[in-house]
Amino acid sequence: MQKYEKLEKIGEGTYGTVFKAKHKETHEIVALKRVRLDEDDEGIPSSALREICILKELKHKNIVRLHDVMHSERRLTLVFEYCDQDLKKYFDSCQGEVDAAVVKLLRGLAFCHSRNVLHRDLKPQNLLINKDGELKLADFGLARAFGIPVRCYSAEVVTLWYRPPDVLMGAKLYSTSIDMWSAGCIFAEMANGGRPLFPGNDIDDQLRRILSPPSEETWPNAVKLPDYKDFSNIQGGAVSFAVVVPKLSAAGRDLLQKLLVLNPAHRISAEDAMRHPFFADLSPSFRA
Amino acid sequence: MAANFWLSSHCNQWLLDREEIQLERQRDYQYLKEEDYKKIHIFFINFIQALGEHLKLRQQVIATATLYYKRFYSRNSLKSIDSLLMAPTCTYLAHKTEECGVISNTRFTAGCNAVVKNKFSFAFPGEQFPYRMTQVLECEFFLLEMMDCCLIVYHPYRPLTQYVADLGMEDAILPIAWRILNDSLRTDVSLIYPPYQIALAAIYMACVIQQKDSKQWFADLSVDMDKVLEITQEILQLYELWKSYDERTEICSILSRAPKPKVRPTSATPGQTPSPVPPES
Ligand SMILES: Nc1ncnc2c1ncn2[C@@H]1O[C@H](COP(=O)(O)OP(=O)(O)OP(=O)(O)O)[C@@H](O)[C@H]1O
Ligand SMILES: [Mg+2]
Numbered sequence: 001m002q003k004y005e006k007l008e009k010i011g012e013g014t015y016g017t018v019f020k021a022k023h024k025e026t027h028e029i030v031a032l033k034r035v036r037l038d039e040d041d042e043g044i045p046s047s048a049l050r051e052i053c054i055l056k057e058l059k060h061k062n063i064v065r066l067h068d069v070m071h072s073e074r075r076l077t078l079v080f081e082y083c084d085q086d087l088k089k090y091f092d093s094c095q096g097e098v099d100a101a102v103v104k105l106l107r108g109l110a111f112c113h114s115r116n117v118l119h120r121d122l123k124p125q126n127l128l129i130n131k132d133g134e135l136k137l138a139d140f141g142l143a144r145a146f147g148i149p150v151r152c153y154s155a156e157v158v159t160l161w162y163r164p165p166d167v168l169m170g171a172k173l174y175s176t177s178i179d180m181w182s183a184g185c186i187f188a189e190m191a192n193g194g195r196p197l198f199p200g201n202d203i204d205d206q207l208r209r210i211l212s213p214p215s216e217e218t219w220p221n222a223v224k225l226p227d228y229k230d231f232s233n234i235q236g237g238a239v240s241f242a243v244v245v246p247k248l249s250a251a252g253r254d255l256l257q258k259l260l261v262l263n264p265a266h267r268i269s270a271e272d273a274m275r276h277p278f279f280a281d282l283s284p285s286f287r288a
Numbered sequence: 289m290a291a292n293f294w295l296s297s298h299c300n301q302w303l304l305d306r307e308e309i310q311l312e313r314q315r316d317y318q319y320l321k322e323e324d325y326k327k328i329h330i331f332f333i334n335f336i337q338a339l340g341e342h343l344k345l346r347q348q349v350i351a352t353a354t355l356y357y358k359r360f361y362s363r364n365s366l367k368s369i370d371s372l373l374m375a376p377t378c379t380y381l382a383h384k385t386e387e388c389g390v391i392s393n394t395r396f397t398a399g400c401n402a403v404v405k406n407k408f409s410f411a412f413p414g415e416q417f418p419y420r421m422t423q424v425l426e427c428e429f430f431l432l433e434m435m436d437c438c439l440i441v442y443h444p445y446r447p448l449t450q451y452v453a454d455l456g457m458e459d460a461i462l463p464i465a466w467r468i469l470n471d472s473l474r475t476d477v478s479l480i481y482p483p484y485q486i487a488l489a490a491i492y493m494a495c496v497i498q499q500k501d502s503k504q505w506f507a508d509l510s511v512d513m514d515k516v517l518e519i520t521q522e523i524l525q526l527y528e529l530w531k532s533y534d535e536r537t538e539i540c541s542i543l544s545r546a547p548k549p550k551v552r553p554t555s556a557t558p559g560q561t562p563s564p565v566p567p568e569s
Contacts (some may be wrong), residue, residue: 044385044428044432046390049384049439050387053437054440056437056438056440066437069432069437115295144387160340270509
């Protein structure tokens with residue numbers, strides 16, 4: 001702990017407090033995530049363990065780097081590279097540049113997915129921007145490696161607003177498509193200057209906001225989900241993306257539509273999304 | 289999956305040289321013959337297996353615990369932390385990283401006690417499990433740190449089932465090869481070779497046992513047969529050792545000769561000791 005001088009508190013998470021800190025000798029600025037260890041508890045909490053072991057395997061410019069793990073009595077400290085702000089705060093300060101931010105998000109995701117890791121908790125607060133404007137996926141506390149088939153994932157994944165309809169209806173076995181839905185929600189939120197796309201109050205309200213009238217052909221397996229909700233009486237018609245994201249170009253709306261496909265099997269992958277015409281104006285290095 | 293392995297910390301940080309491993313062990317060879325040193329680790333891996341089965345953990349989790357254990361002692365002397373603490377700690381950490389449902393502290397320590405008393409009383413006559421959960425949790429961190437936080441590990445079981453399916457001799461080969469893999473946990477192969485090679489060695493051995501001809505299949509795979517044979521050799525050495533060794537009657541005296549951490553709680557005062565000595569860094 002003595003290696004770093006704490007500067008200020010920058011965030012409060014469910015399992016710890018995040019501080020900005022400076023290395024006493026190198027003066028490197030880092031973020032310290034401090035996790036309390038309760039006396040008669042499970043030791044290192046599983047969320048911290050997940051984050052540690054997954055970040056150890058994922059080294060990429062769009063994924064926050066874990067430098068070190070320190071341990072002292074009753075406390076575990078994860079040392080991360082420092083980022084100036086999270087996307088939530090970034091929304092307020094910037095406009096435009098949506099395509100560049102989204103492609104970085106997709107690039108980070110494509111990398112995770114290629115390594116068989118699902119993030120499972122994508123939301124603006126968990127996306128960090130460093131001083132060079134690079135976007136980084138953070139908070140892998142719910143992430144998991146999906147290489148080894150597991151029968152049952154933990155039920156509570158993804159903050160409500162970014163949760164895909166299949167998970168809302170109790171899908172147990174999901175795949176990379178879970179992250180793609182969240183990416184779509186974040187994309188729309190960016191395009192709208194930080195206004196959340198589907199800010200539901202509870203699961204039913206969330207579903208009501210998301211669902212367009214049912215379609216047997218497009219999502220035939222929906223009825224088999226454990227918490228299937230009959231949404232045939234939902235009014236409103238198909239979401240019109242021109243209304244939802246008025247500032248977005250036609251190409252942008254097309255990409256959004258492909259991310260927000262109800263049927264998880266038909267949702268676009270991160271790899272394919274990166275190649276969407278919406279990003280045609282970006283220099284090729286962005287998409288590498 | 290295979291592609292992932294090549295990019296993993298397991299592949300890039302934790303495939304060790306045989307010489308490197310032997311060099312680290314020189315410290316312990318001052319006290320123990322190499323053969324006895326092996327027997328000690330075999331014993332504690334049996335302990336992990338028994339504890340894992342008692343706690344109803346999947347074989348995959350037990351294999352992970354075993355590999356953590358092997359990694360720890362590949363870099364540390366038996367003197368640094370008592371194996372009787374390290375073995376359950378590895379099991380505890382593995383059950384968390386493999387996410388197989390939380391085991392309560394009470395159930396876990398009860399499990400350790402039961403295993404010491406019911407399964408291994410020949411090694412610890414009249415004793416109970418001498419450690420408390422706080423010590424396991426403290427040890428957990430040393431383990432994590434010593435492994436440089438590399439907790440995701442790969443095992444030969446998956447490649448085994450895939451290869452056997454390809455070979456098309458499931459019934460004849462799979463059960464035997466699977467058992468060979470379980471046995472191989474008691475050797476150093478998982479520290480040295482990639483899991484797919486270990487899987488192939490197990491298939492190779494199973495084919496010999498079952499008198500199945502797999503020459504052409506191996507030839508078509510174009511794998512490094514020298515490596516496969518090295519692994520086979522190492523597993524055969526284990527079987528050789530087992531032939532002339534009775535753990536029940538011999539382990540006590542071997543354990544008494546092993547180098548030990550400065551402090552080791554006795555059953556009279558469980559937990560009433562200072563922390564385990566951290567590994568020398
Ligand atoms: N490396 C970092 N640099 C700058 N800020 C950070 C960094 N890591 C985290 N933060 C800030 O701290 C907040 C909480 O961090 P994080 O999401 O990792 O914690 P958490 O405990 O998992 O939170 P929750 O589960 O509530 O999402 C983030 O939303 C972000 O604002
Ligand atoms: Mg968070």
